[in-house]
Structures are given as structure tokens and as C-alpha cells.
Amino acid sequence: MLQLSIVIVNYRSANYIIDCLSSAFKFASAQQYEWIIVDNHSQDHSRQLITAQFPMVHWIDMGYNAGFARANNQGIRQAKTSMVLLLNPDTLIIDDAIENCMLRMQQNQECIAAAVQLLNPDGSPQITGNFFMKGGLNHLLPLPYLGAFLRKIAFAANVKKTNVQRAGIAEKADWINGAFLMVKQTAIDKAGLLDEDFFLYAEEIEWCSRLGKYGILMVFGDLFTTHLQGESINSATNSADKGYFNLYDKKGLQLMVSNHVRIRKQFGVGWFLVHLLVFTFEIPLFFVCSFFHHLLRLKNPLSQWQLIKQYTKNVFILWQLSPVIVANTPHFYKMF
Numbered sequence: 001m002l003q004l005s006i007v008i009v010n011y012r013s014a015n016y017i018i019d020c021l022s023s024a025f026k027f028a029s030a031q032q033y034e035w036i037i038v039d040n041h042s043q044d045h046s047r048q049l050i051t052a053q054f055p056m057v058h059w060i061d062m063g064y065n066a067g068f069a070r071a072n073n074q075g076i077r078q079a080k081t082s083m084v085l086l087l088n089p090d091t092l093i094i095d096d097a098i099e100n101c102m103l104r105m106q107q108n109q110e111c112i113a114a115a116v117q118l119l120n121p122d123g124s125p126q127i128t129g130n131f132f133m134k135g136g137l138n139h140l141l142p143l144p145y146l147g148a149f150l151r152k153i154a155f156a157a158n159v160k161k162t163n164v165q166r167a168g169i170a171e172k173a174d175w176i177n178g179a180f181l182m183v184k185q186t187a188i189d190k191a192g193l194l195d196e197d198f199f200l201y202a203e204e205i206e207w208c209s210r211l212g213k214y215g216i217l218m219v220f221g222d223l224f225t226t227h228l229q230g231e232s233i234n235s236a237t238n239s240a241d242k243g244y245f246n247l248y249d250k251k252g253l254q255l256m257v258s259n260h261v262r263i264r265k266q267f268g269v270g271w272f273l274v275h276l277l278v279f280t281f282e283i284p285l286f287f288v289c290s291f292f293h294h295l296l297r298l299k300n301p302l303s304q305w306q307l308i309k310q311y312t313k314n315v316f317i318l319w320q321l322s323p324v325i326v327a328n329t330p331h332f333y334k335m336f
Contacts, residue, residue: 002034002081004102008037008089016089021054022053036078037057069197072086085180087180091180091227093225094226097225111215112215113208115177115218116128118177118224125165128164130175136262142244142246144282144290176208178204179227202262203258250335253336264325272322276319
């Protein structure tokens with residue numbers, strides 16, 4: 001009897017998914033799972049390529065690029081099992097991590113969601129478990145110059161870290177990276193599905209804030225999965241940035257908007273406005289600091305002008321969206 005459904009969202013990521021499935025099917029346990037691929041209107045040969053090697057997958061066509069939340073929700077709705085794993089295409093399973101994670105969750109009644117320790121391709125740990133900070137203030141850290149200043153203040157004040165660099169055997173967390181997120185259906189029934197206002201980014205954070213009301217979230221630090229981190233989305237947006245500190249291109253705009261939407265939903269209008277005003281104040285600060293920073297080093301003081309220009313454009317778009325965000329009315333925040 002099937003006990004676990006694995007949902008993978010595809011957007012022109014066939015080669016990554018084939019590698020992911022190949023890594024999972026090295027272990028006999030993979031044949032006991034329900035594999036669901038949700039396609040976000042790839043309009044390529046993804047289905048033929050994947051099903052040719054893995055004909056058992058259940059394929060769902062969204063018919064449009066629905067993003068992370070809506071596509072995963074469709075997979076969850078069609079899952080026939082008591083647990084669901086949301087798995088990124090750009091992941092590689094190590095040492096039967098899926099099966100071992102599932103068994104531990106079954107043995108722990110309090111644990112309603114879990115992840116394994118994510119690794120970078122070189123084997124170094126990738127942040128998997130995270131903690132909430134009051135008002136989501138950690139989202140100010142990517143800001144140029146101001147973010148570095150705030151980080152120094154937090155370090156001097158011995159502020160609690162917002163993440164677990166490398167998890168212990170079983171480490172509690174407030175939210176889990178969406179690259180590998182296993183959840184019990186009983187918790188989903190209570191907390192609801194992912195919020196479909198989100199297109200990409202921050203949706204799993206907001207979801208975990210609701211799931212956490214009904215049990216604990218864990219990271220199993222002795223189970224591992226490699227995460228290539230952002231390969232598929234970078235290909236779609238022509239972005240070279242693999243982290244979450246990008247505020248300048250289309251990917252940066254999506255990050256900026258999604259994080260502000262999450263703050264509004266989780267912490268309220270007041271904290272949303274605080275973030276919006278700080279991001280706006282950063283515009284003149286960015287220009288002044290960049291100008292004198294480069295001038296004092298005998299470099300072109302306008303060398304970052306294009307970044308400043310694009311950052312300003314993204315903040316302006318955020319202001320345009322702010323009435324809808326404040327009202328918290330249903331809206332699909334798709335930025336590309």
C-alpha cells in the first residue's frame with residue numbers, strides 16, 4: 001500500500017528530474033511511492049523524456065505557468081497517501097533519504113513536517129532549517145550597505161541566528177526549505193494548502209508558519225540530499241545568482257515582492273509598511289554609499305549605476321502593488 005506521494009514541479013527541467021528520479025530509484029523503496037510530476041506549461045519534450053524512462057509517474061498538466069504553490073497544491077490534491085513530499089527537480093537523493101525520513105515521521109506523532117539536511121554539490125551543508133525573526137526583519141539583510149550594517153549590529157547584540165547551518169540528528173525548526181519538504185496530510189487538512197497568491201519564493205515559509213500551529217517541524221541532520229540550488233529557476237530568468245540576496249533583475253523582483261507579501265500575511269500591515277519604507281530609504285543610501293565607496297578607492301563612482309537603477313525600478317513596482325498587498329485580497333504575484 002502506498003504511503004508517500006512525491007510531488008515534483010516541472011518547468012523545462014526534464015534533465016534535472018531524470019537525474020533526480022534516477023538517484024531515488026537506486027533504492028528499492030522508490031518503487032513504493034506515488035510519483036507525481038506537475039508540469040507548468042513547459043511546452044517542450046519534458047513529458048516524453050521523463051516518461052520514457054519512468055513510465056510510472058502520474059503526469060499533471062497545469063496548462064499555464066502556475067508557479068510553485070499552485071502546482072504543488074494540484075499535486076497534493078491528487079495524492080492518495082497519508083504523507084506528501086514536495087521535492088525540487090534539482091535534487092539528488094543520497095542513502096535512501098526519502099524512505100528514512102518517512103519512517104522517522106511515522107514514528108514521531110508530534111512531527112508534522114520534516115526535511116533532510118540539504119547539501120551543496122561539493123558536499124558542504126546548505127541551510128535547511130530556519131527560525132522566524134520578529135517582523136521578518138532578516139529580510140532586510142540583502143539590502144546593499146544597510147544590510148551589512150544591520151548584520152554587524154545583530155552580531156554585536158548577539159541576536160539569535162535565523163537558521164541552522166548544519167542540523168543535528170533531529171533539529172526543530174520554524175520553517176523548512178521547500179526543496180525537500182515532507183508533510184503529513186493530517187496537518188495539511190488543518191493548516192490548509194500553500195497560499196496560491198504566491199508565484200515563487202516565500203510560499204513555503206508562510207505555509208510552515210501555519211503548519212507549525214499543529215505540530216513540530218524537524219530537520220534530520222544525518223540524512224542527506226544534494227540540492228543544486230536554483231538551477232532551474234536561473235535558467236528560466238536568465239539569472240546567474242544562486243542565492244536569495246538578488247534584488248536587481250526579474251528574479252530579484254520576484255524575491256522582493258514575494259517576501260513582502262509573506263511579511264504582510266504573517267506579521268500584518270504594520271510590519272509590511274516598515275519593510276517597504278526601509279527598502280525605499282535604501283535607494284538614496286545605495287547611491288550615496290556606492291558613489292563614495294568607489295570614489296575613495298579611485299574607481300568609477302558610477303560603476304553600480306545600473307544596479308541602482310534596476311533596484312529602484314523594482315521598488316517602484318513594489319509600491320504599485322502595495323495597495324493590493326495591504327488589502328490582502330486574492331492576487332497572483334507573478335513577476336515574470
